[in-house]
Amino acid sequence: MPMPLRARDADPIYLLKGMIESESVNLGPEFADRVNPERTVVAFLEPILKRAGFEVRKQKVRAGRVNLVARLRGRKSSHPVMFEGHMDTVGVDGMTVPPFRLTKRGGRLYGRGTADTKGPTVSYLGGIFQALRDGVRPARDIVFVGAMGEETGCEGSRHLARSGFHASSGLVAEATRLNLCVAHKCALWWRVAVKGKTAHGSTPHLGVSAIEGAAAAVLALKMHGGRLAKRGRTELLSAPTLHVGCIRGGEKVNVVPARAEFDVDSRLHPDEDVKAYLRRANALLRGTRLPGGKAVDAKVVAHEHFLGFGADPDAPFLKLLGEIAREVTRGCGGHVKGGAFFSDAGPLAKRVRELAVFGPGDIAQAHTPDEYIDAAQLEAGTQIVRKLVAAL
Numbered sequence: 001m002p003m004p005l006r007a008r009d010a011d012p013i014y015l016l017k018g019m020i021e022s023e024s025v026n027l028g029p030e031f032a033d034r035v036n037p038e039r040t041v042v043a044f045l046e047p048i049l050k051r052a053g054f055e056v057r058k059q060k061v062r063a064g065r066v067n068l069v070a071r072l073r074g075r076k077s078s079h080p081v082m083f084e085g086h087m088d089t090v091g092v093d094g095m096t097v098p099p100f101r102l103t104k105r106g107g108r109l110y111g112r113g114t115a116d117t118k119g120p121t122v123s124y125l126g127g128i129f130q131a132l133r134d135g136v137r138p139a140r141d142i143v144f145v146g147a148m149g150e151e152t153g154c155e156g157s158r159h160l161a162r163s164g165f166h167a168s169s170g171l172v173a174e175a176t177r178l179n180l181c182v183a184h185k186c187a188l189w190w191r192v193a194v195k196g197k198t199a200h201g202s203t204p205h206l207g208v209s210a211i212e213g214a215a216a217a218v219l220a221l222k223m224h225g226g227r228l229a230k231r232g233r234t235e236l237l238s239a240p241t242l243h244v245g246c247i248r249g250g251e252k253v254n255v256v257p258a259r260a261e262f263d264v265d266s267r268l269h270p271d272e273d274v275k276a277y278l279r280r281a282n283a284l285l286r287g288t289r290l291p292g293g294k295a296v297d298a299k300v301v302a303h304e305h306f307l308g309f310g311a312d313p314d315a316p317f318l319k320l321l322g323e324i325a326r327e328v329t330r331g332c333g334g335h336v337k338g339g340a341f342f343s344d345a346g347p348l349a350k351r352v353r354e355l356a357v358f359g360p361g362d363i364a365q366a367h368t369p370d371e372y373i374d375a376a377q378l379e380a381g382t383q384i385v386r387k388l389v390a391a392l
Helices: 012-021 029-035 039-051 118-133 155-162 210-223 274-286 316-329 375-391
Strands: 055-062 065-072 081-086 103-105 108-110 142-147 167-173 180-184 186-195 241-249 259-268 297-306 336-339 352-358 372-374
Touching: 012 039, 012 118, 012 375, 039 055, 039 065, 039 118, 039 142, 055 155, 065 155, 081 118, 081 155, 108 375, 118 142, 118 167, 118 375, 142 155, 167 316, 180 316, 186 210, 186 274, 210 241, 210 259, 210 274, 210 297, 259 274, 274 297, 316 352, 316 375, 372 375
Parallel strands: 081 142, 081 167, 167 352, 180 336
Antiparallel strands: 055 065, 065 142, 103 108, 108 372, 180 352, 186 259, 186 297, 241 259
């Protein structure tokens, strides 16, 4: 017979401490199958969820890596409400605080994942567990999802969406300072390959430097980026952006390079036609020339698209959440916002009718060397979810 839910299981500080100590660094697809970063978080959360009465299953995504999907049956088992947070984190190189030990200092809680996104996830779990300890029995099913692989492209949430999962309402945990993010941009990551002609370094005029071609192409994209994204600001979203994050090329210092490539990160509005965007990018690249007038041989050769989303802020579930958030924060939270980042909300938006990204903490702290969440924000987020579950 399972043990009953313990008082400390509903304590957000206890939960966050356990989550931070559960190292879950996601180094990328080339390492993830071997390292299985989320396994320690699953091992920590599974028994607590079972004590709370959740039916827990591990949804296999690939190579032993799973989404943790837990369902608490409501009185009517209809119109389920989803609370989702990803379990993986980015790396810890260069961190100035202990990454896997929760450190309290001056009202702040430090550690890798405190803001992105173990802290916001803990506010969901703590709020749900506190409501259950208060004797609340929601009419609707509550589904908690711990997703794998968000940091390398929302792999877990994409798999969940493809599996046929659905919910009437839901929240995706990210640090929004307890505001309701009801729209965010999509991300388009694309690679440009540049060809040149090799030659000896002592006779560079006999070759064509692919690196110089890449440099010209990068400058052209930056100078004319506005042509690629014709949409400006909207009420919730800033104008589309573009930046070059990586560039590679060359073999030896004394050889004119025949190949180079660079990677571009574009943040676009959710309804942007990605194929048309890339066609415009290729047209611009074809028109790029070196200082001597020679055309640059550059083209888009690969891309990845991570979905944005947009939700109706007047949906009943989101209006209820906003009212509770404004009450608990005395007006400091609960406001409708948009985001430039992408999240698991993108893949899940078509599977969850009333959806928002929501949680305590500041997204500016994500991936930083001294990542932290304000303890007061964590407590407020927990109380908002506690009241939300009671209202269901």
